[in-house]
Amino acid sequence: MHRSFFNIFYIALAFFFLGLGLIGVALPVLPTTPFLLVASFFFTKGSPKFNRWFLSTKLYKNHLEEFLLxxxxxxxxxLYIVIPVSIMLFTSACIMDKMILRVLIIFLMMYIYYYFSFQIVTLKK
Known part of the structure; x- marks a missing residue:
């Protein structure tokens, strides 16, 4: 019972993030790849069957497969990922009342820039 509750919870989260990723395909202000990465994580945790299905989709193959390999x-x-995320985080920081939340968002933005600059190899295409 305990395990099946978490499986259902993980699958629900996976479909939620998959939905956000699908919206991101159509809306340039919402990045697709990070949401699909999170969806992939939750599909892996929730169900081998749903994970196999997700791995076979064109959405996965077009947006994640090369990166994960x-x-x-x-x-x-x-840039397509970092710019919209930066805009959303910066906007959030500007409307926050608490300074600690602003500082946390700034540190998160710095980590994102570091990660995309130094941890992900840039392909020349």
Whole structure:
């Protein structure tokens, strides 16, 4: 019972993030790849059957497969992810009342820049 509750919870989260990723395909202000990465994580935790299904989708193959195999992205794809995320985080920081939350968001933005600059290889295409 305990295990099946978490499986259902993980699968529900996976579909939620998959939905956000699908919206991100159509809306340039919402990045697709990070949401699909989170969806992939939750599909893996929740159900081998749903995970196999997700891995077979064109959405996965077009947006995640190369990154997960090579840990690399083109500069265009990196910017397509980082710029909208930065805009959303910066906007959130500007409207926050608490200074500690602003500082946390700034540190999160710095980590994102570090990670995309130094941890993900930039492909030349």
């Amino acid at each position: 090579t840990r690399s992205m083109t500069l265009k794809k990196k």
